[in-house]
Each structure stands twice: as structure tokens, then as C-alpha cells.
Amino acid sequence: MNIPVIEQAKIQAQxxxxxxxxxxxxxxxxxxxxxxxxxLGDIYRRLGxxxxxxxxxxxxxxxxxxxxxxxxxxxxxxxxxxxxxxxTYEINVTRCRYAEFYKELRQPELGFLLVCSADxxxxxxxxxxxxxxxxxxxxxxxxxxxxxYRRNKD
Amino acid sequence: xxxxxxxxxxxxxxxKIEGRVLIPFIQTxxxxxxxxxxxxxxxxxxxxxxxDDGAAWAETYGQTTASLRTVAQTLWAGGGAMDVxxxxxxxxRLDFNVTRCRYAEFYRELGLSxxxxxxxxxxxxxxxxxxxxxxxxxxxxxxxxxxxCCDFRFxxxx
Numbered sequence: 459m460n461i462p463v464i465e466q467a468k469i470q471a472q473x474x475x476x477x478x479x480x481x482x483x484x485x486x487x488x489x490x491x492x493x494x495x496x497x498l499g500d501i502y503r504r505l506g507x508x509x510x511x512x513x514x515x516x517x518x519x520x521x522x523x524x525x526x527x528x529x530x531x532x533x534x535x536x537x538x539x540x541x542x543x544x545x546t547y548e549i550n551v552t553r554c555r556y557a558e559f560y561k562e563l564r565q566p567e568l569g570f571l572l573v574c575s576a577d578x579x580x581x582x583x584x585x586x587x588x589x590x591x592x593x594x595x596x597x598x599x600x601x602x603x604x605x606x607y608r609r610n611k612d
Numbered sequence: 613x614x615x616x617x618x619x620x621x622x623x624x625x626x627x628k629i630e631g632r633v634l635i636p637f638i639q640t641x642x643x644x645x646x647x648x649x650x651x652x653x654x655x656x657x658x659x660x661x662x663x664d665d666g667a668a669w670a671e672t673y674g675q676t677t678a679s680l681r682t683v684a685q686t687l688w689a690g691g692g693a694m695d696v697x698x699x700x701x702x703x704x705r706l707d708f709n710v711t712r713c714r715y716a717e718f719y720r721e722l723g724l725s726x727x728x729x730x731x732x733x734x735x736x737x738x739x740x741x742x743x744x745x746x747x748x749x750x751x752x753x754x755x756x757x758x759x760x761c762c763d764f765r766f767x768x769x770x
Contacts, residue, residue: 461621461629469626470633477637477657484653485645497640501633 462532464555467573474572475565494571499579506583518609521584522547545611551603557596570597581607622691624714627732631718638727654730662735666742675744677706677766683743684708684764697761704768709761716756729756740766 481490513521519542526549529535536553560569574597581590587610594600621629641650669687673679681701689696695712719728733754740749747766753759 461625465621466629466632469621469629473630473634473657473661474637476661477634477653480653480657481641484649493640493644496644497637498633500640501636 462534463529464532464534464559467556468559471559471563471572475563475568478568478571491571495575498572498576501579502576503579503583506580508583509580510584516609517544518584518588518607519543519545519547522607525580545609547605547607549605551596551605552601554596554603560597566597566599570595573597574603577605585609587611622693623687624691624693624718627715628718631731634731635722635724635727638731651730655734658731658735659738662738663742665735666739666744669739670743677701677703677747677768680706680743680747680766681708706764706766708764710755710764711761713755713762716754719756725756725758729754732756733762736764 537551540548699707
């Protein structure tokens with residue numbers, strides 16, 4: 459199915475946004491969000507594992523570069539690569555249509571929960587030694603997102 | 613939430629894309645909240661979405677039984693997703709059978725026809741309310757539940 463990830467995310471948002479809001483109303487925000495993180499965590503960890511197997515490489519730079527190329531399809535992301543090697547992949551995302559989409563819906567908190575939060579389990583899917591550090595995101599109001607992927611060697 | 617790309621994505625493709633997150637999501641809800649609480653929150657959400665879809669389709673295609681047939685034949689069945697056999701149609705009735713349904717096949721292949729019924733077939737009654745509240749749907753059987761065909765019978769309320 460050759461549909462850009464951003465278009466898939468928009469289709470999924472149509473059901474996820476009302477479903478998560480109904481859960482929040484029912485269970486309270488904290489408990490609902492924990493449930494959502496658990497559900498999406500399982501989904502995106504599996505996606506990370508599938509991605510790693512499909513690319514069949516331990517090269518962090520190569521695998522994450524291909525993942526971001528997919529996330530960016532359909533003009534969804536502008537980003538600059540600060541460094542890329544076998545063990546690291548560091549980029550700044552300077553424009554994000556996922557964030558713009560959720561901001562248009564006036565739901566950036568849900569966007570953070572449903573989109574940005576998924577990056578961590580996705581990274582975990584690449585192996586327990588893969589580490590993602592990110593101190594800020596456009597969705598949460600920053601000028602850029604600072605993705606730092608690293609394979610820990612010890 | 614619409615854009616130019618939408619027209620190139622069939623209704624069936626949209627349901628499959630949605631299913632990729634919705635199905636595991638529902639399974640987690642069931643595991644953590646129990647079957648009844650999962651059903652309650654899911655049915656309410658899906659029902660609201662379906663009524664909104666019905667209202668949007670009425671806006672695009674009109675509120676008549678003929679426009680409902682167009683929705684079924686072009687939107688739902690688009691890209692070969694369903695085989696629809698129209699039995700009779702007038703101003704106050706529309707009868708058709710669905711004799712093949714790839715939505716049902718998608719869920720059956722996953723072994724999840726019960727979830728498929730909840731998130732797909734279940735929409736139709738709520739959809740009619742949004743589409744035209746003077747119409748009602750009776751349907752005794754569906755392919756999703758294992759029948760040979762789905763018997764859609766729309767009537768203008770007495």
C-alpha cells in the first residue's frame with residue numbers, strides 16, 4: 459500500500475482522536491493516557507522490529523535514515539541531518555505536518571500522545587541497546603525537534 | 613480532515629489503514645478494561661463517527677434512497693470492495709444484498725470477525741440516522757457473522 463505515512467496517520471486520527479477523548483472522559487486523563495501509551499507502545503515496538511528485520515542491518519544511521527525518509531514522504535517533514543554513522547543518527551526536524559495537522563484540530567496534546575510518543579517504542583523495536591534522546595518537539599511548541607539516536611556499545 | 617489525496621484512497625483501504633492501529637488498540641482496551649467497558653466506549657465512538665459520515669454523505673450525494681444506493685455502490689463498493697445486488701428501489705424503500713464483502717474477508721483473515729462486526733457493520737444503523745432520520749435499516753444477517761449475504765433493507769419510517 460503506497461500511501462504516505464502522514465496520510466495514514468490522518469486516517470487513523472479520525473477514529474483515534476474521538477476514541478481517546480471518550481476514554482479520557484470515562485477514566486480520567488491520566489489513566490486514559492497510560493492506556494493509550496501502552497496500546498500504541500505495543501503497536502510501534504512491533505513496527506520498529508519489523509522495520510529492522512526488513513532492512514536487515516545493525517547500522518543505526520542507515521536504518522533510521524530510511525525510517526525518516528518514510529515518515530517524511532508526501533512532504534510531511536523538513537529535517538537536517540547533523541550526524542549519521544553506524545552507531546548514531548542525529549537530526550533536527552524543522553517543519554512537521556503531523557504537528558500542523560494536530561494544531562489545526564486544536565489537539566496538540568493528543569498529537570504528542572498519538573504521534574510523538576510513538577517514536578520511543580519504535581526505537582525500542584530496533585533492540586534494547588538503541589537509545590533515543592529528544593528534549594523538545596514542534597508539537598509541544600518548540601522551534602524544532604531534536605532527535606538523537608544512539609546504539610549503546612557497553 | 614479532508615484533503616486532495618483522499619479521493620485516491622478507497623473506502624476499503626481507509627478501513628484497513630484504520631484497522632492497523634484500531635484493532636490492537638481495541639485488544640489492549642479489552643485486556644485492561646474488560647469486554648463490557650471496551651464495548652461501551654468503542655460503540656459510542658464508532659456510532660458518533662458513523663452518524664457524522666452519514667450526514668456528510670447526505671450533504672454530498674443527497675438524502676434519497678437513490679443517493680443511498682450510490683453511496684453503497686460507489687463509496688462502500690469502490691475498488692471492488694463489495695458485490696452489491698440491488699433487488700428493489702423506490703422513493704420509500706431500498707433493498708439490496710451484498711454477496712461478497714472484502715471488509716469481512718479482511719477481518720476474517722485476521723480471525724477477528726467479532727471486532728469487524730463492531731467497528732464495521734455496526735456503523736450502518738447509526739449512519740442512517742445521520743444520513744436521513746426518516747429512513748431506517750433492518751438487516752437480519754451479515755457476511756461478517758458468517759451468512760452467505762448481507763440483506764440490507766432500508767424503509768421510510770411509517
